[in-house]
Amino acid sequence: xxxxxxxxxxxxxxxxxxxxxxxxxxxxxxxxxxxxxxxxxxxxxxxxxxxxxxxxxxxxxxxxxxxxxxxxxxxxxxxxxxxxxxxxxxxxxxxxxxxxxxxxxxxxxxxxxxxxxxxxxxxxxxxxxxxxxxxxxxxxxxxxxxxxxxxxxxxxxxxxxxxxxxxxxxxxxxxxxxxxxxxxxxxxxxxxxxxxxxxxxxxxxxxxxxxxxxxxxxxxxxxxxxxxxxxxxxxxxxxxxxxxxxxxxxxxxxxxxxxxxxxxxxxxxxxxxxxxxxxxxxxxxxxxxxxxxxxxxx
Numbered sequence: 001x002x003x004x005x006x007x008x009x010x011x012x013x014x015x016x017x018x019x020x021x022x023x024x025x026x027x028x029x030x031x032x033x034x035x036x037x038x039x040x041x042x043x044x045x046x047x048x049x050x051x052x053x054x055x056x057x058x059x060x061x062x063x064x065x066x067x068x069x070x071x072x073x074x075x076x077x078x079x080x081x082x083x084x085x086x087x088x089x090x091x092x093x094x095x096x097x098x099x100x101x102x103x104x105x106x107x108x109x110x111x112x113x114x115x116x117x118x119x120x121x122x123x124x125x126x127x128x129x130x131x132x133x134x135x136x137x138x139x140x141x142x143x144x145x146x147x148x149x150x151x152x153x154x155x156x157x158x159x160x161x162x163x164x165x166x167x168x169x170x171x172x173x174x175x176x177x178x179x180x181x182x183x184x185x186x187x188x189x190x191x192x193x194x195x196x197x198x199x200x201x202x203x204x205x206x207x208x209x210x211x212x213x214x215x216x217x218x219x220x221x222x223x224x225x226x227x228x229x230x231x232x233x234x235x236x237x238x239x240x241x242x243x244x245x246x247x248x249x250x251x252x253x254x255x256x257x258x259x260x261x262x263x264x265x266x267x268x269x270x271x272x273x274x275x276x277x278x279x280x281x282x283x284x285x286x287x288x289x290x291x292x293x294x295x296x297x298x
Contacts, residue, residue, distance in 0.1 A: 003030040008071040008101040015056050018251045023056070027071075031103045034084040038105045039094075041078040046099035047125040049074065049158075050222075053250040062276060074099030077114075077124050088113065095124060126158055127295055133287045134277040135162035135220075138242040139170070141273045142218045146171030149212050151231055154222030154247060155193065156183040163220045164193050169294065172218075175211045177204060177227055204230040215239075223248045229259040235268050243274040 006029045013023040034040040052074060054061025066072050076099035080092040087108035088094065094111040098104040114124050126132060138159075144150070150167045154160040155176025164174045164187065176187045177197040184196035195211040197204060208216070208230050217239050219231035224246030231241065249256035265272060 003032045004103055005029075006031040006101060006103045010069055011056060011066045011072055012069055014058060014068075015053075015251075017253050019053070019056060031105070034082055034105050037085050038107050039080045039085050039088050039092075039111070040082040040103060040105055041094060041096065041098070041111070042081050042103055043076045043078040043099065043101065044093075045122045045125055046074055046076040047129065047131070049131070050245055050247045050250065053247075063278075071098075072100035073097050075125055075130055076100075077121055078104075091116075093121060095129075123295065127162060128288060128291060130277055131158035132162045132291055133280070133284065134159045134244060135166055136287050136291060137275060137277050137280045137283070138220055138244050139163060139166055141275060142220070142240050142242050144170045144172055144218065148172045148217040149215070149236075150174050150218040150220065151208065151212065151216045151234070152176045152220040152222070153199075153227035153231070154178070154245070155187055155191075155196070157222060159244060160220070160222050161187070161191050164191050166291075166294075167218075167220075168192055168194075173212075175208065175216070177208075177223075199227065205233055208234050218242065220244060221246070225249060225256060225259075229261055232259055232261045232264040232270075235264060235270055237268050239268060239270050241270060241272045243272060 008027045010025045010027050012025045015023045051062040055063055055066045058065055076096050078094055080088050080090055080094060083089050085108045092113050093116050094113055096106060096111050098106060144167060150172045152160045152164050155164055156178040164176050167174045174193045175195045176193045177199045178184050178187060179200050181198055184198050187193040187196040197207045204226055212234060215236040216234050217236055219241045221228055221241060221243050222245045225248035
């Protein structure tokens with residue numbers, strides 16, 4: 001086969017605050033046939049996730065830092081277009097961590113074959129991917145009960161929207177916060193949240209109090225900052241906080257001050273659990289069975 005023109009996104013500068021276009025470069029290279037034992041994959045979809053912001057900095061974040069002047073990594077779904085491996089054939093659909101590029105070579109051991117029969121295929125990077133599994137793991141750690149009132153920040157994002165839907169399926173009352181009136185309407189109309197708070201337009205604590213006058217039992221935290229502070233004030237005794245992310249501070253140049261009401265953790269006897277979904281990959285088959293059934297049933 002002739003060589004293909006391959007476009008890649010490289011990180012060329014460590015961002016200071018909010019990343020800008022000049023921190024990245026589009027680089028064109030050539031890619032040829034796959035070496036022995038590898039396959040050539042054309043990416044169809046890639047996932048852009050909050051954890052990537054931390055990897056743009058020097059030092060370890062959720063994972064090792066992105067290398068400068070090298071293709072960035074990320075979850076991606078692609079199609080095998082040429083195989084030099086007995087494990088995969090042309091036309092197979094595979095998941096990888098080789099995002100931010102059109103084509104790549106990889107050994108079959110670094111790829112995971114998935115079914116072509118799921119539509120749209122991009123769901124493997126969403127509801128049936130790591131974002132869906134992150135929500136699923138976090139709610140397992142929360143040990144939900146049907147009587148729980150659950151508050152989710154960043155609820156219109158990939159993880160938050162999944163967490164809200166799964167909590168509703170478990171019988172909970174679910175409240176979400178998002179950054180616009182349109183997103184709040186989406187939460188209630190499409191994802192069936194019981195209530196939604198526009199944190200940009202309304203004071204979070206006051207509106208959380210209105211949505212849950214008797215308090216909340218579980219807080220699924222994707223945001224940190226003011227959302228965490230509001231949740232701490234609203235928690236019931238023996239409430240549970242699941243610390244998934246803190247995106248409100250990811251672009252801060254200086255460390256973000258902590259909530260002023262952390263004493264609530266002691267006074268209300270709260271449990272705070274942090275987690276990384278990568279620690280739970282042995283649970284992937286169980287996640288795919290449960291959430292796959294939900295997806296197939298609509």
